[in-house]
Amino acid sequence: METYSLLREFADSWMLLTLFGFFVGVVFFVMRPGSTKTYSNVADIPFRHEDKPAARSGDAKEA
Numbered sequence: 001m002e003t004y005s006l007l008r009e010f011a012d013s014w015m016l017l018t019l020f021g022f023f024v025g026v027v028f029f030v031m032r033p034g035s036t037k038t039y040s041n042v043a044d045i046p047f048r049h050e051d052k053p054a055a056r057s058g059d060a061k062e063a
Contacts, residue, residue: 030039
């Protein structure tokens with residue numbers, strides 16, 4: 001059996017199954033309990049300073 005045929009057979013069977021399993025694992029990891037708070041915090045990043053730009057670290061007023 002030549003190398004191309006061997007690799008093609010491997011990719012068509014086991015690699016496809018492995019990649020599908022990885023995809024399902026990632027979906028389960030994202031949907032796990034307790035991750036909602038983490039992902040909602042990350043999703044709100046673009047809207048944190050909606051009214052005005054964030055202050056620079058050197059521009060902060062000292063109390």
